Amino acid sequence: MIDGFFSDGRGSRRMPSTLQLAGGQATVLDAAGRALISAPLADTRISSRLASTPRSFRFAGGEQFVTSDNAAVDALLRQPDSRWGLLQRLESNYLAVIVCVAIVWGAAFLLARYCVPWAADQMARQMSPEMAARMGQGALRLTDGVLFRPSALPRERQLQLRKQLQGVLERYGGPAAKLHFRRFRRGPMPNAFALPDGSIVLTDTLVKLALHENEILAVVCHEIGHVQHRHLLRQSLRASAFGALIFLATGEASAAIVSLPTVLVALSYRREFEREADQFAIKALIDEGVSPLHLASMLRRLGGLAPREAEDAAREGNEVPGKPRTPAASEGRFFRDLDATDYFSTHPDIHERVLWIEAAAAAPAPELQ
Amino acid sequence: MNEHPATGQSASALPADTAASREKPAAAAEGAPESPPRKTHPFEFRGNGLEYFKIWIVNVALSILTLGIYSAWATVRSRRYFYANTWLAGEPFEYLASPLPILKGRAVAVALLALYALSNMYLMGEIVFLIVLPIAAPWLIVKGLAFRHRMSAWRNVQFRFHGTYLKAVAALWPVLLIAALSLGFVALLVKSPPQLALLLLLPYVLLLMFLAAWVGFRFSRFRVNYSAYGTTRFRFGAKLGGYVSIFMATLGVGFFVGMVCGIVVFPLILLGTFNAELLLPVVTSAQIFAMLAFQKQATTNIYFNSAALPGHDFRASLSFWGLAKTWLICLFLAVVTLGLYLPAARVRIARYMADHIAFRARDSLEEFSAAEAQRASALGEQVGQAFDVELSPF
């Protein structure tokens, strides 16, 4: 016998009552013991157990019996509906819950590492170049308002650089490639960007930091690599695809956020893109008859690393003369390193990249094919 | 993790109670028998964060393992949990939907979205976006509400939604104006020099806020006026002015927070301890957070305080600090637990809402009659509900 409330389905009136089960027949009795309804249990819809929420018995005519006494309902049914009973057991078992957390994190990791890059790159491939370019239109104009000032380089120097770099831009960058000179509003920061529409931005500080014209050429080749491989487009597609896939699979937006550990995977996308751009640059430089070591030496200076000779000397156990850092890099204190306009933050893992480029330059043929 | 949230805040539910009890002698003194005193029934949320977390993580894991098919069952279980733990006058709400119609609706919705994505890629995406979305959105909203109301019950009486497509279009058309204005403004911004753009920003934001208030008002009125509990229709008594003042006050809150943060932060920038690019996003997030919290509590209050059934009404007494504190606690715990707290955060927020909303009944709660029995839903409703992501009955 289960205590609960009965309602006839015609209105909000309910009355205290009890439910009895005898011979497969469910009978609801009012306080005076009169039968309110009686029907075969097979014809009533009994809600499955969900934590400790009330259970309802629904009869064919819309009548309903509700009770909070879950234990009594389970005992009465004795054999709880197997499917739903299993869910209830899963939801109340800590080991099962821990396994579920592992499943969610594991699936999110696999998704972020393998499925999302593949799907996003497929989408990027489907997109016409005009469409990709349209996505980046006005990007320079918008950043001009916030980040940049016009370049302070002398006109002649700008013209000279444009002339020197025109050939490379035309040969590797395609018709949309354009060169822009800017300086940061905030102060002297060496950096270079590629925008989705093919624009390449060099800051004054970067131009001045270069000790050799070919170092600027090398940086421009690296940025053309970003444009040619559509890295900005692919990165933004990957970023949105992850959330979308999780949402599709679970119907829950919050499930994507719970997979926060996969943000670490997303960071590795950038490393992959930098490697691709470096590879592109090395190949272009070799085709141009320029040593790829120019890219490495420029990166060393940008990253505030010691020149190659000093590092080799240090590795061989010789004395390191001081700590040779460039002025631009040595002003990078802790908070500056978090700054989004710093070359470091837009190009992480510089040291690893430099070593890879130097190795690739030493043995170009097998590494690049 | 599951203690009663903001114990200090639940005291602010009291004004509604005392107001109701103060009404009693007044009404008796005037001898007005047609307005007997109202009895205040606070809503109550009895769910528990850990309990829901376990349900939720099983939901997500099974959804992933079944490639999304289980998500329909997951949704039903989540909604059932939130509805069944929301109590009013000693009776729980009930969510009645079965998973299969939800699965069907979701499958159609995914197919439609895929179609939309494809059209975006091969046709002129903007045109599809500008034409299909305004036509489809009101339809999806009406169907989604109809499904949700039909599947919601209290005391074995289902809710109903009587809104039509055309009424929804009429309620939502200011959104189109907002969209057009925004597109125009962005185009203007890109073409104009930065100084002029800054000058244009303030009137643009004011206009946008006014339009947002207009949409909020029209949509709330549409939603309440066409809702019914059984055969009893709800009425919505708010005025446009109420919504406009809320949205303007929201703007003021954003401005105030920006100013306060500016006073604190500016010396730090001048001293060179931190730089502007690092701190500005922090200030902006604080502004947006404060504005969202203010707007949410104010619109929830006006929504419930203006909705009524004949002889009954609601009293909502959410406070800015109470909601902001609840959200901040949730945000902090969600970050610390790498997001695992999110399901429990939903429980905490549902509990805060329930604690600050009350139903004031004048007559007996036994006299509502049920609408014609309808449990089946058309495919349109099933598709519409696929875009409805709310879990709790509020």
Ligand SMILES: [Zn+2]
């Ligand atoms: Zn790069």
